[in-house]
Amino acid sequence: MLxxxxxxxxxALVTTIILLLLALPLAYLLAFKTFTGRTMLEVVVALxxxxxxxxxxxxxxxxxxxxxxxxxxxxxxxxxxLAFSFSGMVFASVLYSLPFAVQPMxxxxxxxxRSWLEMASTQGxxxxxxxxxxxxxxxxxxxxxxxxLSFAHTMGEFGVVLMVGGSIPGETxxxxxxxxxxxxxxxxxxxxxxxxxxxxxxxxxxxLVYTVNRQGLNFGAGK
Amino acid sequence: xxxxxxxxxxxxxxxxxxEADFSDEFIMVSGENGAGKTTLLRCLAGLEQAQxxxxxxxxVWLDSSAGFVLPPEKRHLGCLWAxxxxxxxxxxxxxxxxxADRVDQxxxxxxxxxxxxxxxxxxxxxxxxxxxxxxxxxxxxxxxKPVILLIDEPFSAQAPAVRQRLRSALKTIQAxxxxxxxxxxxxxxxxxxxxxxxxxxxxxxxxxxxxQQHGVIHDAxxxxx
Numbered sequence: 083m084l085x086x087x088x089x090x091x092x093x094a095l096v097t098t099i100i101l102l103l104l105a106l107p108l109a110y111l112l113a114f115k116t117f118t119g120r121t122m123l124e125v126v127v128a129l130x131x132x133x134x135x136x137x138x139x140x141x142x143x144x145x146x147x148x149x150x151x152x153x154x155x156x157x158x159x160x161x162x163x164l165a166f167s168f169s170g171m172v173f174a175s176v177l178y179s180l181p182f183a184v185q186p187m188x189x190x191x192x193x194x195x196r197s198w199l200e201m202a203s204t205q206g207x208x209x210x211x212x213x214x215x216x217x218x219x220x221x222x223x224x225x226x227x228x229x230x231l232s233f234a235h236t237m238g239e240f241g242v243v244l245m246v247g248g249s250i251p252g253e254t255x256x257x258x259x260x261x262x263x264x265x266x267x268x269x270x271x272x273x274x275x276x277x278x279x280x281x282x283x284x285x286x287x288x289x290l291v292y293t294v295n296r297q298g299l300n301f302g303a304g305k
Numbered sequence: 306x307x308x309x310x311x312x313x314x315x316x317x318x319x320x321x322x323x324e325a326d327f328s329d330e331f332i333m334v335s336g337e338n339g340a341g342k343t344t345l346l347r348c349l350a351g352l353e354q355a356q357x358x359x360x361x362x363x364x365v366w367l368d369s370s371a372g373f374v375l376p377p378e379k380r381h382l383g384c385l386w387a388x389x390x391x392x393x394x395x396x397x398x399x400x401x402x403x404x405a406d407r408v409d410q411x412x413x414x415x416x417x418x419x420x421x422x423x424x425x426x427x428x429x430x431x432x433x434x435x436x437x438x439x440x441x442x443x444x445x446x447x448x449x450k451p452v453i454l455l456i457d458e459p460f461s462a463q464a465p466a467v468r469q470r471l472r473s474a475l476k477t478i479q480a481x482x483x484x485x486x487x488x489x490x491x492x493x494x495x496x497x498x499x500x501x502x503x504x505x506x507x508x509x510x511x512x513x514x515x516x517q518q519h520g521v522i523h524d525a526x527x528x529x530x
Contacts, residue, residue, distance in 0.1 A: 195388070195390070198390050200352055200390070201390035202378075202404075203377040204352070204377050204378070204384040205378075205403060205445070205449065206378045206380075206449065208404075216392065219392070220392070
């Protein structure tokens with residue numbers, strides 16, 4: 083039981099870190115740039131919000147199967163297959179929680195006053211200086227919310243990780259799946275404890291989100 | 306250094322039509338509200354899309370016929386707008402030196418003294434009055450030693466006594482750095498004390514009304530049309 087919880091936490095942590103790095107450029111593009119395929123990109127990013135997790139899990143499984151291009155490339159570099167592994171679950175989780183990372187960042191970036199962006203350009207700041215010294219600090223609330231939601235959402239995954247990970251004990255059996263199996267085996271006291279812990283994690287994360295949203299850590303909106 | 310522009314721009318209801326050449330001098334822009342003063346400055350900064358030619362500090366900034374536009378971040382500007390755009394999480398000093406590789410402490414100290422913000426350097430923007438914030442933004446514009454200073458009513462929030470001292474400080478700085486300054490102002494005293502050249506705008510047109518050196522009166526708008 084404890085083992086599954088550790089795997090869940092590891093998965094959520096790794097996924098969140100990757101998502102923050104990946105979502106920032108995406109959020110930047112969606113917040114500030116107009117380009118062909120923009121709507122398409124927004125739809126693809128939002129898709130995991132409405133897609134049944136099993137559908138996403140199934141497609142990911144096809145993508146990373148040992149005989150797929152990605153699967154073969156992976157096993158030639160690392161000596162294990164991507165499917166039914168921790169790395170495979172990370173890959174799926176990143177896709178699954180993408181909207182939870184991109185959307186808060188996108189909103190926070192959009193809330194930044196235009197005058198700040200203009201100031202950055204007339205003061206001669208490079209793109210990386212603008213990003214690190216103006217946009218990121220201004221949108222830090224959005225980044226924090228993105229991290230908290232990605233973490234909580236990854237902790238709460240079931241269908242996707244079951245499909246892609248296969249519930250191998252000590253490897254890919256995460257807490258939410260372990261809970262399901264505990265209930266099936268009628269181990270009620272363990273199930274109860276695990277459910278309580280998962281509930282607490284979500285509660286803490288959402289409290290953080292609502293606190294940040296209310297206190298407006300994003301300098302952009304008002305201040 | 307000779308600077309020259311001949312630009313047109315359309316922004317909402319406003320049609321801007323402006324032409325002028327000037328050296329490294331102090332230029333005062335006046336005109337009624339909505340005449341296009343701020344728009345002209347924004348076009349020169351590259352913040353609004355304009356057509357035509359713009360040559361500044363020996364460099365081409367805009368040449369529509371060749372499809373060339375130098376982006377604002379490459380123009381080495383000093384700008385001050387009505388919205389001072391000070392970043393609330395940075396101290397005054399950090400706001401001023403934002404983007405600089407290293408801080409020229411001597412220059413910074415001197416500028417801060419001249420424009421009366423020495424006591425404010427460690428404060429955060431929310432602890433500044435409107436007038437103080439405006440002076441900080443002016444120092445930020447000048448600190449990087451820009452090739453041109455584009456300032457939109459830089460003294461609007463200053464008390465009369467401060468305004469007078471700032472005028473002479475700004476004049477001193479302009480003479481020392483030998484940079485062209487284009488300043489929007491409604492204050493006749495600003496024009497009297499500071500202006501080498503006076504541009505008057507009317508309905509989006511720049512009329513080079515008084516050329517103090519030559520005493521020539523001409524209408525740039527008509528010449529373009």
